[in-house]
Amino acid sequence: MAINAKTLDKTEYFYGHKACAGCGGSLAVRIALKVLGERSIAVLPAGCMSAVGFNFPQLCFGNNAIISTFAGTASMLTGVEAGLRAQGIKDFHAVGFAGDGGTADIGIQALSGAIDRNDNIIYICYDNEAYMNTGIQKSSLTPFGAKTTTTPAGKNIRGNLRPKKNMFEIVAAHGIPYAATASIGYINDFMRKVQKASEIEGTKFIHVLAPCPTGWGVPTDATVDIAKEVVDCGLWYLAEYEDGEFKLNHRPSVFTDAGEYLRKQSRFRHLKDEDIETIINARDKKWDFINKNFK
Amino acid sequence: MAKKFLSGNEAFAYGVSLARPQVISAYPITPQTIVVEKLSEFVEDGSLKAEFIHVESEHSALSCAMGASSVGARAFTATSSQGLLYMAECLTYAAGGRFPIVMMNANRSTALPWNIYGDQRDSLSQLDSGWIQAYAENAQEALDLALMSFYIAEHKRVSTPFMANLDGFVLTHTYEVVDIPTQDKADEFLPGYETENKLDLENPRNLAFSAGPEHNTVFKYKEHLGLLNSKKAIEEAEAKFSKIFGRQYSGLVEKYKTDDAEYILITVGSISGLVKEVVDGLRASGRKVGLLRLRYLRPLPNEEIADALKGAKAAAVLEKDISFGNEGTVYTNVNSALHKAKINIPNSNYIGGLGGKNISAEEIKSIFDDMEKGKSAVKFLGIGGAFDGN
Amino acid sequence: MKPYLRNKIPSSPEEIPENTAYEAGYLVTKNAGWRNVKPVISIGKCVGCLNCYLYCPDGVIYQDNGKAAIDYDFCKGCGICRKICKTGAIEMEAEK
Numbered sequence: 001m002a003i004n005a006k007t008l009d010k011t012e013y014f015y016g017h018k019a020c021a022g023c024g025g026s027l028a029v030r031i032a033l034k035v036l037g038e039r040s041i042a043v044l045p046a047g048c049m050s051a052v053g054f055n056f057p058q059l060c061f062g063n064n065a066i067i068s069t070f071a072g073t074a075s076m077l078t079g080v081e082a083g084l085r086a087q088g089i090k091d092f093h094a095v096g097f098a099g100d101g102g103t104a105d106i107g108i109q110a111l112s113g114a115i116d117r118n119d120n121i122i123y124i125c126y127d128n129e130a131y132m133n134t135g136i137q138k139s140s141l142t143p144f145g146a147k148t149t150t151t152p153a154g155k156n157i158r159g160n161l162r163p164k165k166n167m168f169e170i171v172a173a174h175g176i177p178y179a180a181t182a183s184i185g186y187i188n189d190f191m192r193k194v195q196k197a198s199e200i201e202g203t204k205f206i207h208v209l210a211p212c213p214t215g216w217g218v219p220t221d222a223t224v225d226i227a228k229e230v231v232d233c234g235l236w237y238l239a240e241y242e243d244g245e246f247k248l249n250h251r252p253s254v255f256t257d258a259g260e261y262l263r264k265q266s267r268f269r270h271l272k273d274e275d276i277e278t279i280i281n282a283r284d285k286k287w288d289f290i291n292k293n294f295k
Numbered sequence: 296m297a298k299k300f301l302s303g304n305e306a307f308a309y310g311v312s313l314a315r316p317q318v319i320s321a322y323p324i325t326p327q328t329i330v331v332e333k334l335s336e337f338v339e340d341g342s343l344k345a346e347f348i349h350v351e352s353e354h355s356a357l358s359c360a361m362g363a364s365s366v367g368a369r370a371f372t373a374t375s376s377q378g379l380l381y382m383a384e385c386l387t388y389a390a391g392g393r394f395p396i397v398m399m400n401a402n403r404s405t406a407l408p409w410n411i412y413g414d415q416r417d418s419l420s421q422l423d424s425g426w427i428q429a430y431a432e433n434a435q436e437a438l439d440l441a442l443m444s445f446y447i448a449e450h451k452r453v454s455t456p457f458m459a460n461l462d463g464f465v466l467t468h469t470y471e472v473v474d475i476p477t478q479d480k481a482d483e484f485l486p487g488y489e490t491e492n493k494l495d496l497e498n499p500r501n502l503a504f505s506a507g508p509e510h511n512t513v514f515k516y517k518e519h520l521g522l523l524n525s526k527k528a529i530e531e532a533e534a535k536f537s538k539i540f541g542r543q544y545s546g547l548v549e550k551y552k553t554d555d556a557e558y559i560l561i562t563v564g565s566i567s568g569l570v571k572e573v574v575d576g577l578r579a580s581g582r583k584v585g586l587l588r589l590r591y592l593r594p595l596p597n598e599e600i601a602d603a604l605k606g607a608k609a610a611a612v613l614e615k616d617i618s619f620g621n622e623g624t625v626y627t628n629v630n631s632a633l634h635k636a637k638i639n640i641p642n643s644n645y646i647g648g649l650g651g652k653n654i655s656a657e658e659i660k661s662i663f664d665d666m667e668k669g670k671s672a673v674k675f676l677g678i679g680g681a682f683d684g685n
Numbered sequence: 686m687k688p689y690l691r692n693k694i695p696s697s698p699e700e701i702p703e704n705t706a707y708e709a710g711y712l713v714t715k716n717a718g719w720r721n722v723k724p725v726i727s728i729g730k731c732v733g734c735l736n737c738y739l740y741c742p743d744g745v746i747y748q749d750n751g752k753a754a755i756d757y758d759f760c761k762g763c764g765i766c767r768k769i770c771k772t773g774a775i776e777m778e779a780e781k
Contacts, residue, residue, distance in 0.1 A: 005735035012744035016712040022763035027742040054504040062686040062710035064494035066502040072358030079362020082346040086317035113351030221764030393704035499709035
């Protein structure tokens with residue numbers, strides 16, 4: 001059965017949390033848990049979602065949930081899954097929710113280990129493109145040009161000098177049973193991928209772009225729009241990796257104006273035309289690759 | 296029971312296997328590796344039903360064990376030295392979460408300089424992480440400790456992780472004849488793990504949360520009580536153990552000929568075997584000497600130390616550790632116990648065995664000779680350099 | 686289970702658990718005070734498409750008789766629902 005607003009589990013599992021108004025990450029966690037249901041065990045490392053959801057005695061997960069160490073999302077998921085299996089319990093989902101830093105920086109070793117072992121877990125990276133919980137510092141998923149509190153935009157350096165790490169293909173290179181990219185701007189696509197992940201044996205990885213209005217410098221009501229726009233302008237893409245093959249889920253017929261997408265965010269407001277040209281060139285190169293290698 | 300010729304590592308692995316852990320997270324490091332190798336063989340031959348997880352680091356080893364413990368599974372891991380330090384974040388995490396994981400640590404020197412041999416600087420640097428810390432003297436004690444450690448850690452009033460320490464190479468790789476209990480008897484000793492400190496699919500829980508300034512002290516107070524409660528649990532475990540297996544242990548300390556001793560040497564771990572021989576020799580020539588072996592450093596045996604030393608003229612601590620800029624950590628702890636009991640006797644500190652350096656019977660004898668001079672000092676065995684603490 | 690507000694706030698040492706484990710979904714505070722503006726639904730314009738429910742980061746929108754309704758105890762007033770609504774059934778009003 002196709003999953004949509006009408007068929008989705010009505011229960012809210014992530015509720016009463018203290019995330020900023022308009023938080024994209026909390027939307028990703030909320031929706032994923034509604035897809036996976038009450039027998040989900042959520043593992044969240046130190047980061048935004050654990051900071052806003054787990055302050056005793058305000059505990060905002062209605063399902064089983066635990067905070068892991070920052071580096072230990074995947075390894076704790078492994079232990080949770082193995083521990084339950086050892087007790088003969090099978091009908092549950094061990095699901096991790098880690099941010100971009102928790103996934104692509106400090107947690108990448110444990111994630112790689114879990115994929116290598118093909119542990120039966122779902123790992124969801126909610127990517128808000130910087131260490132937001134500590135006050136907007138650069139991570140390896142911060143895009144080129146973005147201003148963060150550790151990549152200031154000044155006369156000499158204009159924000160982050162490095163492109164976004166390609167987590168999706170890094171994960172796919174392990175030969176993982178299922179990996180996907182998603183955006184909270186295309187929530188039905190995200191829901192479908194979470195549901196698909198829940199039906200596959202082995203390790204599953206979903207990289208969902210989840211804008212942070214505070215860190216990106218957009219109004220709180222713009223989160224979903226900007227998450228849609230980043231896909232429409234080609235700076236993010238919706239794809240899957242399964243059975244050793246890449247598949248593109250959504251091909252914009254024409255890209256919307258990437259410059260416009262960038263300029264409406266205060267983190268990119270300092271960019272010069274040449275910077276935007278660099279970003280667009282990188283985008284086009286990426287799409288050449290996608291067109292060649294993705295079905 | 297079966298008798299086998301086993302190394303300390305192998306003996307410990309047999310003890311762990313008899314405890315029926317449900318999840319084992321394994322990562323190699325010298326001189327611990329044989330423990331997880333042996334356990335993997337038990338899993339392979341079907342004698343142990345456990346999920347054996349090949350983790351990719353020590354941090355993940357303990358993180359995985361915490362995940363397993365958080366769903367109510369009995370979990371084991373093992374490490375040493377650099378590995379213990381690499382997982383340090385998870386040590387306080389496991390203790391704060393009150394996850395009764397058992398971990399064997401093969402005591403080994405810490406870099407730099409690189410060195411794979413035994414000293415106790417690794418575990419002693421982690422005394423404050425909230426784990427029960429025990430130190431075995433020989434392979435039989437290692438096996439028995441493995442079995443007892445689960446009982447103590449998982450005790451309802453304790454619920455605290457347990458680090459069982461074996462001196463690297465000297466104990467981990469030295470072979471002795473060891474009695475291996477039968478599985479039936481082991482099962483009679485150790486019940487399955489039951490806890491409410493877990494994620495529960497029928498009754499959802501939120502675990503390992505934050506607690507702000509207003510509640511934090513209460514959590515830490517309770518964590519402290521849990522570790523203190525292990526004293527009673529250790530007594531209980533040893534009484535039950537002796538009843539079922541016939542081998543007796545002496546709680547937090549072992550007193551060897553200390554009752555009438557004027558000069559008492561305090562040690563930790565496998566060096567105690569040699570000290571006992573020296574004590575016997577000196578006793579034969581009429582000298583009133585004894586050994587106090589600290590079997591546990593957390594909980595610290597404050598009363599037991601004071602009780603053993605109350606009639607002595609002088610004491611000395613021989614340890615494989617140095618807290619740079621101060622003195623040996625065991626010495627600091629012993630002095631604290633003496634001070635609280637108002638026992639004011641000369642007590643010296645001998646730093647020895649660093650990076651696996653052999654400690655000779657002659658050196659131990661010279662420590663007893665030194666004690667009779669009645670002065671306190673901190674000395675490096677074989678180097679000298681008496682520091683008076685200033 | 687949906688987290689819900691409880692009457693009891695554990696505070697004394699006896700009420701604090703032995704370990705960092707507690708009942709799931711235990712809420713003791715609301716988020717209503719965060720708002721400067723609040724979404725108000727014109728029931729007549731609402732077609733019950735549930736898009737606002739789907740995209741709400743706080744999950745405070747629910748279905749009531751085929752129409753959207755809001756739990757104001759936990760709405761933070763981000764305004765995503767107003768932007769997502771295709772029929773213009775949601776307006777933001779200043780909090781008094």
